[in-house]
Amino acid sequence: xxxxxxxxxxxxxxxxxxxxxxxxxxxxxxxxxxxxxxxxxxxxxxxxxxxxxxxxxxxxxxxxxxxxxxxxxxxxxxxxxxxxxxxxxxxxxxxxxxxxxxxxxxxxxxxxxxxxxxxxxxxxxxxxxxxxxxxxxxxxxxxxxxxxxxxxxxxxxxxxxxxxxxxxxxxxxxxxxxxxxxxxxxxxxxxxxxxxxxxxxxxxxxxxxxxxxxxxxxxxxxxxxxxxxxxxxxxxxxxxxxxxxxxxxxxxxxxxxxxxxxxxxxxxxxx
Amino acid sequence: xxxxxxxxxxxxxxxxxxxxxxxxxxxxxxxxxxxxxxxxxxxxxxxxxxxxxxxxxxxxxxxxxxxxxxxxxxxxxxxxxxxxxxxxxxxxxxxxxxxxxxxxxxxxxxxxxxxxxxxxxxxxxxxxxxxxxxxxxxxxxxxxxxxxxxxxxxxxxxxxxxxxxxxxxxxxxxxxxxxxxxxxxxxxxxxxxxxxxxxxxxxxxxxxxxxxxxxxxxxxxxxxxxxxxxxxxxxxxxxxxxxxxxxxxxxxxxxxxxxxxxxxxxxxxxx
DNA sequence: CAAATAGTGTCTCTAAGACAATATCAC
DNA sequence: GTGATATTGTCTTAGAGACACTATTTG
Numbered sequence: 001x002x003x004x005x006x007x008x009x010x011x012x013x014x015x016x017x018x019x020x021x022x023x024x025x026x027x028x029x030x031x032x033x034x035x036x037x038x039x040x041x042x043x044x045x046x047x048x049x050x051x052x053x054x055x056x057x058x059x060x061x062x063x064x065x066x067x068x069x070x071x072x073x074x075x076x077x078x079x080x081x082x083x084x085x086x087x088x089x090x091x092x093x094x095x096x097x098x099x100x101x102x103x104x105x106x107x108x109x110x111x112x113x114x115x116x117x118x119x120x121x122x123x124x125x126x127x128x129x130x131x132x133x134x135x136x137x138x139x140x141x142x143x144x145x146x147x148x149x150x151x152x153x154x155x156x157x158x159x160x161x162x163x164x165x166x167x168x169x170x171x172x173x174x175x176x177x178x179x180x181x182x183x184x185x186x187x188x189x190x191x192x193x194x195x196x197x198x199x200x201x202x203x204x205x206x207x208x209x210x211x212x213x214x215x216x217x218x219x220x221x222x223x224x225x226x227x228x229x230x231x232x233x234x235x236x237x238x239x240x241x242x243x244x245x246x247x248x249x250x251x252x253x254x255x256x257x258x259x260x261x262x263x264x265x266x267x268x269x270x271x
Numbered sequence: 272x273x274x275x276x277x278x279x280x281x282x283x284x285x286x287x288x289x290x291x292x293x294x295x296x297x298x299x300x301x302x303x304x305x306x307x308x309x310x311x312x313x314x315x316x317x318x319x320x321x322x323x324x325x326x327x328x329x330x331x332x333x334x335x336x337x338x339x340x341x342x343x344x345x346x347x348x349x350x351x352x353x354x355x356x357x358x359x360x361x362x363x364x365x366x367x368x369x370x371x372x373x374x375x376x377x378x379x380x381x382x383x384x385x386x387x388x389x390x391x392x393x394x395x396x397x398x399x400x401x402x403x404x405x406x407x408x409x410x411x412x413x414x415x416x417x418x419x420x421x422x423x424x425x426x427x428x429x430x431x432x433x434x435x436x437x438x439x440x441x442x443x444x445x446x447x448x449x450x451x452x453x454x455x456x457x458x459x460x461x462x463x464x465x466x467x468x469x470x471x472x473x474x475x476x477x478x479x480x481x482x483x484x485x486x487x488x489x490x491x492x493x494x495x496x497x498x499x500x501x502x503x504x505x506x507x508x509x510x511x512x513x514x515x516x517x518x519x520x521x522x523x524x525x526x527x528x529x530x531x532x533x534x535x536x537x538x539x540x541x542x
Numbered sequence: 543c544a545a546a547t548a549g550t551g552t553c554t555c556t557a558a559g560a561c562a563a564t565a566t567c568a569c
Numbered sequence: 570g571t572g573a574t575a576t577t578g579t580c581t582t583a584g585a586g587a588c589a590c591t592a593t594t595t596g
Contacts, residue, residue, distance in 0.1 A: 007327035013380045017342055018289040021383065039546050039595070056278035071288055071381060074372040095444035098367055099385055101345045109284045110342060112292065114370055117444075173366035173388075173475055204444055222548075239550070240586060261547040262593035310568070310573045493575075510577070511559060532574040533566035 019101075019110040023079035024066030024190070025094065026197035027087065027118045029125060029138060030214045030227050039260030041222065044230045045140045048155060048194065049120075050186075051086065052135035057107045058187035062155075062162060064194065065136070066113065079116040086136050088128040091118040092213050095204065097197045098175065105189045115193045117201050119213040143198045144233075151178065153195055155186075164191035174203065205231040208248045212269045218252055220264035221245065290372075290381045294350035295337030295461070296365065297468035298358065298389045300396060300409060301485045301498050310531030312493065315501045316411045319426060319465065320391075321457075322357065323406035328378045329458035333426070333433060335465065336407070337384065350387040357407050359399040362389040363484050366475065368468045369446065376460045386464045388472050390484040414469045415504075422449065424466055426457075435462035445474065476502040479519040483540045489523055491535035492516065 027049040032042035050062040065086045069078045076094060084090045094116040101112040125138075139155035139162070146152055153164040164184035169177040178195040186194070204210045211227045225241045228234075250270045255263040298320040303313035321333040336357045340349045347365060355361045365387040372383040396409075410426035410433070417423055424435040435455035440448040449466040457465070475481045482498045496512045499505075521541045526534040 004327045004330065007330075008378050011327075011379050013291055013382075016291075016339065018291050019340065019342075020284055020287075020289050021292065037546085041547070056275045056282075059275065068287065069290065069372070069383075071290075072374050074374070075370050075383070076372075093443040096367075096369055096446065099346050099370065101340070101347075103343050103345070107279050108282050111284075112340075112346070172364040173481060174478065175367065207445065210444060220548090237587065238548080239588085242549075244585080258595080259547075260595045261545075262549080264548060308573085312574070491575090508560065509575080510561085510579095513576075515558075529568075530574075531568045532572075533576085535575060 017110070019112045021069040021075070022066050022111060022113045023069060023075050023082060023116060024064040024100075024113045024193060025079050025083050025116045025118050026064055026097070026194055026201075027083050027091070027120055028141075028201060028214075028231075029120045029122050030230055031122055031138065031140065041226075041259070044226045046230050047138040048141050049083075049086065050137060050139050050155065050157075052137070053187055054135065061185055061187040062139075062160075062190075063187035064115075064190050075114045076116075079114070079118070083118055083120075087120065087125060089120055089124045091120055094118045095200065097193070097200050098177075100189060100193060102189070113189075113193070115197060117197045117204075119201075119210070121214055121216055123216040141198065143195065150181065151195060153184070153191060153198075155184075155194075162186055164195075166191060166195050175200070202232050208245055212248075218254065218266040218268050220256055221249070221267055222264060224249075224267075288381070290383050292340040292346070293337050293382060293384045294340060294346050294353060294387060295335040295384045295464060296350050296354050296387045296389050297335055297368070297465055297472075298354050298362070298391055299412075299472060299485075299502075300391045300393050301501055302393055302409065302411065312497075312530070315497045317501050318409040319412050320354075320357065321408060321410050321426065321428075323408070324458055325406065332456055332458040333410075333431075333461075334458035335386075335461050346385045347387075350385070350389070354389055354391075358391065358396060360391055360395045362391055365389045366471065368464065368471050369448075371460060371464060373460070384459075384464070386468060388468045388475075390472075390481070392485055392487055394487040412469065414466065421452065422466060424455070424462060424469075426455075426465075433457055435466075437462060437466050446471070473503050479516055483519075489525065489537040489539050491527055492520070492538055493535060495520075495538075 029047045031045045031047040034042050049065060051065050053059055053061055053063050065082050067082050069075055079094050080090060097115040097117055099112060099114050137157045139157040142154040144152055151166045155162040162184045164186055165182040166178040166180055169179045176196060176199045178192045180191050183191045205228055214227045215223060221242055225236055229236055248270055249267040252266045252268055254266040257263045300318045302316045302318040305313050320336060322336050324330055324332055324334050336353050338353050340346055350365050351361060368386040368388055370383060370385050408428045410428040413425040415423055422437040426433040433455045435457055436453040437449040437451055440450045447467060447470045449463045451460060451462050454462045476499055485498045486494060492513055496507060500507055519541055520538040523537045523539055525537040528534045
């Protein structure tokens with residue numbers, strides 16, 4: 001009887017065909033838009049990073065950043081690498097959204113995708129600066145369920161507007177899958193991946209540990225509240241938000257001044 | 272400039288090496304053990320299906336059921352197929368646990384695993400009958416965090432006892448990863464997969480929609496309560512459990528009789 | 543002072559937890 | 570009747586939501 005060592009020395013992975021494996025990342029940021037009124041706080045929008053494809057298939061369509069898994073790295077490392085390549089920012093953490101493995105999902109052949117959500121702070125993106133000639137752009141996101149039960153995903157960036165329509169396919173264990181009715185100019189099955197990522201992010205956003213990643217180290221409680229409100233598309237009364245978050249943050253002795261109204265104290269995340 | 276059609280006709284996936292992709296499934300069941308006292312209700316235990324490996328590597332070690340992804344199927348279909356092959360039971364639903372892709376996780380080579388939790392009712396397993404000569408066995412599960420912060424996973428089946436020790440590697444977005452300190456006779460990185468699966472199952476078990484899958488169509492509220500208590504390792508007062516689950520179930524007009532105490536009404540899940 | 547946000551105090555309401563009491567069966 | 574589980578009623582409590590009020594800045 002062969003020893004395990006002998007076995008492994010002679011072992012060859014069978015010649016069955018193998019799939020190509022990719023990681024695709026839905027990278028979200030909270031973007032702030034200055035308002036006309038000097039004393040008003042900026043409006044916040046949930047933004048998603050998309051890349052304009054330079055080659056077939058889906059040439060000139062918009063797609064999530066992503067790429068093939070290299071030998072010697074984990075899928076998480078691959079996902080982080082792809083985001084860093086596109087944004088020059090290394091996200092603090094990523095969250096798995098699911099594996100997309102329908103055999104026909106990629107016209108190039110058998111390619112399965114591991115999808116992740118990543119969260120990036122606007123501050124870190126601004127520090128890096130942006131190459132406006134680049135094919136990577138941040139799109140503002142709107143995602144709603146219509147009365148008919150259909151979901152509408154709208155991504156806008158300047159004059160570009162991508163409108164996808166989807167149906168809820170199944171929800172099990174709190175995870176929702178979507179079927180694309182109309183891709184709205186998004187490549188591959190990325191409209192379905194983005195919808196699943198948004199659903200996962202919204203569910204996760206009630207967890208304060210998650211939303212800190214959208215902000216710099218020091219932040220005001222109002223800005224933290226705006227992050228949660230923007231992602232979950234809800235309104236929270238300030239008094240209640242402050243009470244609920246109080247266990248997760250600690251005061252600094254710094255203030256934000258020059259805003260045309262009472263200065264807000266800066267807080268940091270409690271360790 | 273080539274059309275997309277031309278492009279795809281000439282496209283070949285690059286010759287980069289590709290990983291083999293597997294689905295591994297942690298299939299759980301709630302097993303009941305008759306007690307000595309005729310009027311006492313049976314004790315419940317959380318059980319996990321393991322397969323004794325017949326070949327290298329890890330020959331004669333215990334492993335999760337699983338297998339390679341075939342061309343033309345999704346990973347979810349692959350996971351369901353593997354469970355049906357081993358148990359003759361097709362689970363109602365499966366929950367993704369994560370992708371395990373550390374390059375060194377499988378001594379045979381570059382093999383990445385997509386892990387799932389599945390839930391099987393004891394009734395459906397009993398109906399199928401069990402082949403006692405088979406290498407597939409149900410192990411009772413215990414999984415606790417020790418005072419030192421280490422996690423102890425103990426799997427027992429008759430005289431066989433597998434004791435693994437693990438450390439919490441990182442928890443992000445509510446998902447916990449484990450590092451194996453001592454595999455306890457489990458194959459590959461399956462001790463870490465089982466730990467992640469158990470953690471996910473425990474978190475999910477507070478959702479009533481999930482725990483119904485452990486029971487037959489008609490069940491007593493006490494049995495449903497025992498399922499939740501067994502998985503989450505907690506005790507719930509019956510009055511409170513009934514109040515909380517009342518919106519999810521509806522009465523039938525049947526009762527369980529002959530138990531040596533007051534008969535319990537059978538309920539079914541509300542649509 | 544006006545406009546805007548920052549921040550606090552407290553009432554209400556709901557859902558979960560605790561606990562006591564009653565109901566019904568097999569032996 | 571006894572011993573067990575089944576089932577119901579209600580008191581208490583913790584936390585979320587609503588709302589009114591005060592504080593502080595810039596122009």
